[in-house]
Amino acid sequence: MAFDIYDFTSLTSSIHEGLATFLPPVGVLIAEWLLVGISVLLFVAVFGLILVYLERKVCALFQQRLGPMRVGKWGLLQTIADFIKLLMKELITPNKADKFLYNLAPFIVIIVTFMAIAAIPFAKGLQAIDFDIGVLYVSSVSSLGVIGVLLAGWSSNNKYSLIGAMRSGAQIISYELSVGMSLITMIILAGSMQISEIIQAQSTGWFIFTGHIPAVIAFIVFLIAGTAETNRGPFDLAEAESELTAGFHTEYSGIKFAFFFLAEYVNLFIVSAMATVLFLGGWMPFHVGSLDGFNAVMDFIPPIFWFFGKVMFVIFLIMWFKWTFPRLRIDQILTLEWKYLLPVNLLNILLMTLIVLMGWHF
Amino acid sequence: MTTTTLDFDTIKTQEYLVNMGPQHPSTHGVLRLVLKLEGEIVHNVDPVVGYIHSGIEKMCESLTYPQIPHLTDRMDYLSAHMNNEAVALCVENALQIEVPDRVKVIRTIMDELQRLASHQLWWCVMGMDMGALTTFFYGLRDRELILDIFEETCGARLTLNYSTPGGVMFDIHPNFQKRVKDFVKYFRAKLPEYNQLLSGNVIFRERTIGIGYLSKEDAIAWGVTGPSGRASGFACDVRKHHPYSAYDRVSFNEILRTEGDTYARYQARVDEMAESLDIIEQLIDNIPQGDHQVKMKGVIKLPEGEYYQRVETARGELGVFIVSDGKKNPYRVKFRSPGFSNLAALNHMSKGAKIADLVAIMSTLDLVIPDIDR
Amino acid sequence: MKAIFHYVNDIIKGLSTLVSGMAVTGHYFFRPKLITTQQYPENRSTLKMKERFRGEVIMPHDTNNHHRCTGCGICEMNCPNGSIEIITKMIETPEGKKKKVIDKHIYHLGMCTLCNLCIKACPTGAIVMGQNFEHAVWDRSKLTKVLNQPGSEIMTEVKE
Missing domain, CATH: 1.20.5 (Single alpha-helices involved in coiled-coils or other helix-helix interfaces)
Structure with missing residues (x-):
């Protein structure tokens, strides 16, 4: 089995050939589905736990605290302990809740995140499906999550949950627009919607540098809208602890609550990964013009570390927002979208088109 | 072919009730608000008080005068020293005792430290109510230094029981002056941070400016005192208009604003923190020598009559009304607590606001629930 | 524009x-x-409360198991919430005089508000505030303490 940390294509193709030697073509397909499914599941569980731990440590450092310190060295086992606690807790269903929808909602939310992860390129050749409309696929799939949130809020038979869900609906549907627009801006520059091609187009320079002004504006807009789409502070109105106690997931407990919790963090990862792919060159290393020695050193770092490094940077930025800013009000969130982000985005698309047509980008 | 038309008369929207509290993160204790909502818009707020009623006024009737202050600690626990002082002043006035200058100055410094600690806690909780969780830790970090000063001099951090009729419980600790000076220097440097994090922040300003308007006339009519009243232009600072302790010998500004909205109430308190630092600075180097306690009789008996004393706590005007029938216990004690009157104006201020605004308005009223329920 | x-x-x-x-x-x-966080149970050895800190009422005894309490009951009178009960007994001094001394100084920590009024009132300085603040126990009867140690006597220099 050929294993190359710089290019996973040989690994995946050798698995494929290995399976083909003793399985019929249908069997190979099913086996590969299972393999991919299990890896995505494992990735979501492990990465979700790591992100929860990181969030707690990062927010502690912002707040001059230590964060979890008791379970394991520096509290490293804290999230695992929390996870075990959540697994063992009783699953409570409110008396007059719509039981079917109530139980369905967390699964919708978590399945949607699995679907979106399928199109994320972790490194060269390490991508489950490389659609030719990959960007469109991710943005459309991730917007399905709001259905789960709405169902959860409605079926809980709780007024706080309902208010939270309605807020979330209005907010996510609005911000979907801005996310899409800033994606379009970058697609114009890339000239393709296929994720692997977008990354390949950035081998000479990341889009945030080659696309200069409109790319930077699109990046800021994407960060704001992406934060809003993941329901994180300062846009966490759907949960809004001080107003709605816990918003749409007030009534959920145990592992069902854990699904919502995990989905929030995996969505955070997806948004950061999309920002990385579109603006920061995906798994492409950082190159500076003709400094060959420097570029060689950068090339030596495997792409998968580049990818996760950039994703972590974007996640850190989004966490920084959350732990600094007060929450917006529902009408202000919509004002920000429709009166500020949308016009800016439309103008930005025009600017980007002009730049691409005139060849003013690098 | 029949055309179906939507009959809009059959589609009805209706107000709905939401119980906010008694267990709710932003009611700061066991306060219950019955909200009448239409979507997000608040039509009516009906505060239900009494969940933490502890009968302090009634209990005072069976206590002697030196014992009363320790119960008042538990009323408005963030202004514990002002509460102690109110009772102490009331008893001293009734007995016509003049306390030494040293006591007056110490009490004034303690008052202002307590006001700072209270406002810091209010500031950080205000940030948390608005969703900025980090402010909570910055406010508590600074408040901790004041609590350390209290612990060193008074022996307790929250329930001080420091002012007693006739003086203060202990003389100040030898480290007191140095520590207070260090703190004033430290906190002056930290105040701009407060402004950077909340006062200047565009989200915070958008959420507070023009929200929860209370006019001067309404503030007077509802009896809204303290920084909340002064933000509406109601000049009600007891320290300025009816000076007690050493307030007549310090110069400070009464923070008056005219906007009367949530941001004005916020800014009034932040400005008051700077004023408190000024007052402390004027007094800390000039603590006169003398006794910390007047020699009192073993059993204090107030002459028959009615006595009233008011002080400015961090929340507003606290009045202590004692009816004495000449025995060692008071016949009746009544506290006019600022929180109760301030809460009364909540419905008036938050009509037509959104749920998020209601939380912000409630936060700027700086409610302490035991102060309301007593 | x-x-x-x-x-x-x-x-x-x-x-x-x-x-x-x-x-x-x-x-x-x-x-x-x-970072200002203190890791509490770990820092127990270095954690020192301020000298005036009011943790609980204690009665110091010297090495000969002598205390300063006369059993006068002023602390009991000054206590706002009945946390202190003084039980006295009559003994006969070697000179043959009858004398009232303290039998039990009962202190209900669970009721005490740590207001310091008893200590302020004590004429002989027999009780002081202790620094201990770790009061949690499994059974609330453990919160009722007898402050004078068994077999202890009053110091001879304390005036009646």
């Missing part, structure tokens, strides 16, 4: 206030030395 200028100005001003807020939190993020 003016409206557009205001619009752009609003955005830039708003963003700059957000960045200045992030600068404050970022300042602390990159200075972990400023």
Whole structure:
């Protein structure tokens, strides 16, 4: 089995050939589905736990605290302990809740995140499906999550949950627009919607540098809208602890609550990964013009570390927002979208088109 | 072919009730608000008080005068020293005792430290109510230094029981002056941070400016005192208009604003923190020598009559009304607590606001629930 | 035109206030030395309360198991919530005189508000405030304490 940390294509193709030697073509397909499914599941569980731990440590450092310190060295086992606690807790269903929808909602939310992860390129050749409309696929799939949130809020038979869900609906549907627009801006520059091609187009320079002004504006807009789409502070109105106690997931407990919790963090990862792919060159290393020695050193770092490094940077930025800013009000969130982000985005698309047509980008 | 038309008369929207509290993160204790909502818009707020009623006024009737202050600690626990002082002043006035200058100055410094600690806690909780969780830790970090000063001099951090009729419980600790000076220097440097994090922040300003308007006339009519009243232009600072302790010998500004909205109430308190630092600075180097306690009789008996004393706590005007029938216990004690009157104006201020605004308005009223329920 | 200028100005001003807020939190993020958290049970050996800290009422005894309490009951009278009960007994002194001494100084920690009035009132300085603050017990009957140790006597120098 050929294993190359710089290019996973040989690994995946050798698995494929290995399976083909003793399985019929249908069997190979099913086996590969299972393999991919299990890896995505494992990735979501492990990465979700790591992100929860990181969030707690990062927010502690912002707040001059230590964060979890008791379970394991520096509290490293804290999230695992929390996870075990959540697994063992009783699953409570409110008396007059719509039981079917109530139980369905967390699964919708978590399945949607699995679907979106399928199109994320972790490194060269390490991508489950490389659609030719990959960007469109991710943005459309991730917007399905709001259905789960709405169902959860409605079926809980709780007024706080309902208010939270309605807020979330209005907010996510609005911000979907801005996310899409800033994606379009970058697609114009890339000239393709296929994720692997977008990354390949950035081998000479990341889009945030080659696309200069409109790319930077699109990046800021994407960060704001992406934060809003993941329901994180300062846009966490759907949960809004001080107003709605816990918003749409007030009534959920145990592992069902854990699904919502995990989905929030995996969505955070997806948004950061999309920002990385579109603006920061995906798994492409950082190159500076003709400094060959420097570029060689950068090339030596495997792409998968580049990818996760950039994703972590974007996640850190989004966490920084959350732990600094007060929450917006529902009408202000919509004002920000429709009166500020949308016009800016439309103008930005025009600017980007002009730049691409005139060849003013690098 | 029949055309179906939507009959809009059959589609009805209706107000709905939401119980906010008694267990709710932003009611700061066991306060219950019955909200009448239409979507997000608040039509009516009906505060239900009494969940933490502890009968302090009634209990005072069976206590002697030196014992009363320790119960008042538990009323408005963030202004514990002002509460102690109110009772102490009331008893001293009734007995016509003049306390030494040293006591007056110490009490004034303690008052202002307590006001700072209270406002810091209010500031950080205000940030948390608005969703900025980090402010909570910055406010508590600074408040901790004041609590350390209290612990060193008074022996307790929250329930001080420091002012007693006739003086203060202990003389100040030898480290007191140095520590207070260090703190004033430290906190002056930290105040701009407060402004950077909340006062200047565009989200915070958008959420507070023009929200929860209370006019001067309404503030007077509802009896809204303290920084909340002064933000509406109601000049009600007891320290300025009816000076007690050493307030007549310090110069400070009464923070008056005219906007009367949530941001004005916020800014009034932040400005008051700077004023408190000024007052402390004027007094800390000039603590006169003398006794910390007047020699009192073993059993204090107030002459028959009615006595009233008011002080400015961090929340507003606290009045202590004692009816004495000449025995060692008071016949009746009544506290006019600022929180109760301030809460009364909540419905008036938050009509037509959104749920998020209601939380912000409630936060700027700086409610302490035991102060309301007593 | 003016409206557009205001619009752009609003955005830039708003963003700059957000960045200045992030600068404050970022300042602390990159200075972990400023962390103020104390790890409580671990720092027990170095944790020292201030000398006036009011933790609980205690009665100091010297090496000969002598205390300063005369059993006068002034602390009991001054206590606002009945946390102190004084039980006295009559003994016969070697000179043959009958004398009232303390039998049990019962202190209900569970009821005490640590107001310091008993200590202030004590004429002989027999009781003081202790520094211990770890009062949690499994059974509330353990919160009722007898302050004078068994077999202890009053110091001879304490005047009646």
